[in-house]
Each structure stands twice: as C-alpha cells, then as structure tokens.
Amino acid sequence: LAKTTQPISMDSYEGQEVNITCSHNNIATNDYITWYQQFPSQGPRFIIQGYKTKVTNEVASLFIPADRKSSTLSLPRVSLSDTAVYYCLAKARDRDDKIIFGKGTRLHILP
Amino acid sequence: DAMVIQNPRYQVTQFGKPVTLSCSQTLNHNVMYWYQQKSSQAPKLLFHYYDKDFNNEADTPDNFQSRRPNTSFCFLDIRSPGLGDAAMYLCATSRGTGDLYEQYFGPGTRLTVT
Numbered sequence: 001l002a003k004t005t006q007p008i009s010m011d012s013y014e015g016q017e018v019n020i021t022c023s024h025n026n027i028a029t030n031d032y033i034t035w036y037q038q039f040p041s042q043g044p045r046f047i048i049q050g051y052k053t054k055v056t057n058e059v060a061s062l063f064i065p066a067d068r069k070s071s072t073l074s075l076p077r078v079s080l081s082d083t084a085v086y087y088c089l090a091k092a093r094d095r096d097d098k099i100i101f102g103k104g105t106r107l108h109i110l111p
Numbered sequence: 112d113a114m115v116i117q118n119p120r121y122q123v124t125q126f127g128k129p130v131t132l133s134c135s136q137t138l139n140h141n142v143m144y145w146y147q148q149k150s151s152q153a154p155k156l157l158f159h160y161y162d163k164d165f166n167n168e169a170d171t172p173d174n175f176q177s178r179r180p181n182t183s184f185c186f187l188d189i190r191s192p193g194l195g196d197a198a199m200y201l202c203a204t205s206r207g208t209g210d211l212y213e214q215y216f217g218p219g220t221r222l223t224v225t
Binding site for chain 2 (some may be wrong): 034041042043044045046049087099100101102103104
C-alpha cells in the first residue's frame with residue numbers, strides 16, 4: 001500500500017474550482033488511486049477512482065500524470081456543502097489489500 | 112435503499128463496562144469492516160470479515176472483539192472500555208477486498224466512556 005501525502009488543510013470560496021493534490025511517490029504498478037470524502041459526524045464516502053490520465057464523474061475529476069507519482073482531485077464550482085475531509089488512497093487490486101486512510105485534507109469552503 | 116446501518120448512533124458506557132456496537136447491511140456484501148476514528152484523525156482499521164473469515168489488524172488491542180453471525184450483521188465488542196476508547200466507530204462493507212470494490216460506510220456510532 002503506497003504512502004500518500006496531502007495538504008493538511010485548504011480554504012476556498014464558493015463557486016471556485018478546488019484542486020487537491022496527493023503525492024504517492026512509491027506507487028506500485030498495480031495500485032489504483034481512490035478518493036473518499038467525509039463530512040463531520042458521517043462515515044467516508046467514495047468519490048472517484050482512477051489509474052492514469054483523467055477520470056470524471058458527476059462529483060469530481062481526477063487527474064493522474066504519466067508517472068503516476070501524484071494525482072489531483074478537482075472539484076468544480078464548490079459550495080459550502082463541499083466542506084469536508086478528503087482522503088487520497090493508493091491501493092492495489094489485491095484480495096488482501098485493504099483501505100488504510102492517511103491524514104486527509106480538511107477543505108473549508110467560505111461564503 | 113440498500114445501506115449500512117449502525118445502532119445506536121450514540122453510546123455511553125462506563126469505564127470497564129462491556130459494550131457492544133451493532134452494524135447491519137442490506138447490500139449483501141461479502142466483507143464487513145470496523146474502523147475506529149478519534150477526533151480529527153483518519154479512520155483506523157481494526158479488523159474485517161470476508162464472509163466468515165476474520166482478519167485482525169496486528170495493532171488492534173485484544174480488548175476489541177468482533178462477531179459476524181450472518182451476512183447481514185456484524186458486532187464490535189469492547190470488553191473493558193477505557194477512556195482512550197472514546198471515539199467514533201465506523202462500520203463499512205464492500206463486495207470484495209480488491210480495489211474494484213469501493214467501501215460503503217455507515218453513519219458511525221459515537222462512543223463516550225465515563
């Protein structure tokens with residue numbers, strides 16, 4: 001399971017695009033990058049997952065450069081309700097490889 | 112809607128008094144996990160069941176036990192809670208443990224130890 005490094009916290013304003021970068025320098029060939037979102041007093045929620053290039057869904061986009069040593073979660077036009085902790089994980093598609101959460105990024109959206 | 116349910120949402124117990132937290136799922140997933148999350152920290156995996164196969168994390172204290180009587184239910188037993196065990200306890204499920212399978216989390220049970 002690759003170690004990931006994220007900013008501890010970020011502030012942004014409503015309507016802005018927010019990009020949270022995660023470093024995973026020792027990512028293995030079979031590791032995928034996954035992001036979870038956790039609101040206060042709730043369990044984490046899966047947002048997006050990718051292996052390389054770009055993945056987009058109704059919530060976010062995930063950009064992964066060719067060397068895969070980092071990834072960027074992009075949240076378009078954030079609102080106050082996007083205030084949450086965002087966790088980046090790099091884990092393999094192996095039966096025994098479990099989700100281990102890093103410290104996450106505490107995103108605070110300001111009005 | 113299919114979901115992961117945790118009861119109760121808030122639990123208060125006394126120091127040293129055994130307590131059981133419950134989790135149920137309607138997703139029919141094979142895997143059920145228990146995490147401990149302390150204030151401003153990331154969730155920490157305690158153990159998981161793949162079907163009836165129990166997998167304990169190496170650093171999970173013996174004070175924490177788990178039972179999974181059937182596919183739908185999983186319990187977390189804390190035999191002698193200490194003040195340091197006050198935390199949010201999260202239950203999660205997934206169809207498998209590979210990366211293809213995202214985890215679905217319940218709302219958590221916040222445990223207070225007095």
